[in-house]
Amino acid sequence: MKINHVRPLLVDKIPENxxxxxxxxxxxxxxALHNCCCGCGExxxxxxxxxxxxxxxxxxxxxxxxxxxxxxxACRSHYFITNGNIEWAAEMSRAQIDAGRAYDRRLxxxxxxxxxxxxxxxxxxxxxxxxxx
Numbered sequence: 001m002k003i004n005h006v007r008p009l010l011v012d013k014i015p016e017n018x019x020x021x022x023x024x025x026x027x028x029x030x031x032a033l034h035n036c037c038c039g040c041g042e043x044x045x046x047x048x049x050x051x052x053x054x055x056x057x058x059x060x061x062x063x064x065x066x067x068x069x070x071x072x073x074a075c076r077s078h079y080f081i082t083n084g085n086i087e088w089a090a091e092m093s094r095a096q097i098d099a100g101r102a103y104d105r106r107l108x109x110x111x112x113x114x115x116x117x118x119x120x121x122x123x124x125x126x127x128x129x130x131x132x133x
Contacts, residue, residue: 003037004086008055008062018043023062023081025055036070037086038077044068051108060084071097 006023014024014033023034027048032055036042046053046064056063064081067089071078080087092100 001039002086003035003039005084006034006037006062006081006086007060007084008057010057023055023064025057025062032064036073036075036077037068037079038070038075040073040075040077042070042073042075044070051104069097069100 003021006021009022009024011024011026012028014026018035020035023032025032030048032046034044036044048055054065061083063083067080069078076091078089078091
């Protein structure tokens with residue numbers, strides 16, 4: 001049965017068996033898991049990082065970005081989780097999936113390259129600010 005709403009549950013460790021309609025969030029392990037909202041029973045893992053997924057929990061509400069694309073599951077479900085509500089999205093073609101994954105790889109590479117340079121530039125700015133006070 002399709003799930004149209006999920007609620008967050010903050011946990012230290014992810015339980016072995018997941019309940020439908022619950023997204024388990026482990027800040028310690030930087031991951032959120034839930035059963036696929038289409039009802040197929042597949043476990044969906046969303047790694048939480050600047051280059052993967054972001055999650056916002058506010059009371060009993062949860063928002064996950066970007067969309068959940070279970071393109072490698074038999075169900076091929078695709079949805080957004082916004083304020084706990086499941087917003088179903090169109091199935092993507094293989095070409096769209098491949099293009100999206102290539103784009104994600106480029107973004108991750110750019111963030112890695114920028115973070116190293118950005119950190120160095122921040123250090124130089126702080127150094128000059130301290131010298132010329």
